Amino acid sequence: MMLLVDAGNTRVKWALVQPGAAPGQWIASGGVEHADLDQLPERWRDHAVSAVLVSNVAGAALRARLLPLLPGARTAWFAARAEMAGMRNGYRNPGQLGCDRFAAALGARTLEPGKAIIVATCGTATTIDAVSAQGDFLGGMILPGLGLMASSLARNTAQLPQVLAGGPLPSGFADNTDDAILSGILSAQAGAIERAFARHRADLCLISGGAACYIAPVLEVAHRMVDNVVLIGLQTAAASDFASDLTG
Template identity: 45%
Template sequence: MKLLLDIGNSRLKWGLLSAGRWVAQGALDHDRPWDFDAILPPEGQLASAAGVNVAGDRMAARVEQALAPWQVAIQWIRPASECAGVRNAYDPTQLGADRWAAVLGASRRHDGAALVVTAGTATTIDVLTDAHVFEGGLIIPGVELMKRALAGNTAQLPFADGVPADVPTRTVDAIHMGCLHAQAGAIERMYRHLAGQRAPMCLINGGAGPLIAPLLDMPVMLVENLVLDGVAVALNEPGFRGRGADA
């Protein structure tokens, strides 16, 4: 059994992979203790660990210390000029490992042009052509960051935990929907880059994905965790296909 990791800015997402299939997946918050005993097989039954990390060296050291009892060295996946049939037109030295992994994961799930969206602390919106070339994309503040920016930099706007509305009539709903529509607008503009390509599809994952996906006027696949899928692809995991659901 293999442990795959996605260390983001606020959470550590994990998955256990066996014979090309996910056995379990979950997430641990950075600001709480991690209980790997509760999620991992007994010591000696974990064959390896691999992952991506965008949270810095201190967080990587924390993970390595937490996994010490299982005696597995972590293989950190880094962007490359090409991997698993995907060519990278982005400068690998400037590319986050999570974005690269999400693109690799998308390439395994959808055999066509893809707009690869990860809606987390930040939202990344990346273009993968039908010729399996990662052309680049955008990074914008995520939904929660947008809300916090309004609450922290205006005198009378609260941090909004609003509800969906087509035309909001309450301030908290106006903020909530405004931030979601801002995300959807950026995604729809980038989707134009797939015009004329074969079987264009938006693949979206991340915590805000289920909120954004219904607003998009395009074919959408809502995916549980493209980044973990991409780590498996980078490892050339035999038989791995991933799993997803249309939105």
């Protein structure tokens, strides 16, 4: 059994998967905040893990905290490559591409093969990437996530409150400050996704991440919400030639 780990800037998500399982068909999965990492070994204790594949974008400090918590199995740390699982990396320096973005693109292509896709992962940051129908990762955009946008307004202005997504959006122009902030930050996120969608002439947007449930309802392009698309990409990588890093 393989353990897949997506270590993001705020949370660590994980899934346990048997070889040959369908994308997203996991025995167990979950996630914890960084402060609760010590809970992870208990979640994995009753499973015979033979290999671990980790995507970590949260830096060396989190890697050092995470490493002693992982099961005593062969561990590989995922990174972008020039090509993997039939997807070609069009980044100027392929290795510079964030491992989470590359994994998310792999996951999206696995779920929607043969389509021109926009992959939007909406967490601490929002990343918006384009994958061609032929399997070329073309690049993308990075912008502050929904929470960072709201916090920035609250922190850097004297009169504006901290607003959390979740309330109903105004049907027209907002007639109060809280709704105006919420409408503005959601429109900024959705607008960036829609602009990328139009430029790519995409067939579909796959949207994932903790803020996806707030942004997806305001999108005006064809979209599909996917839980844990990075983990699905790791599952795809583990079934490809990347598996040699775990078995070789």
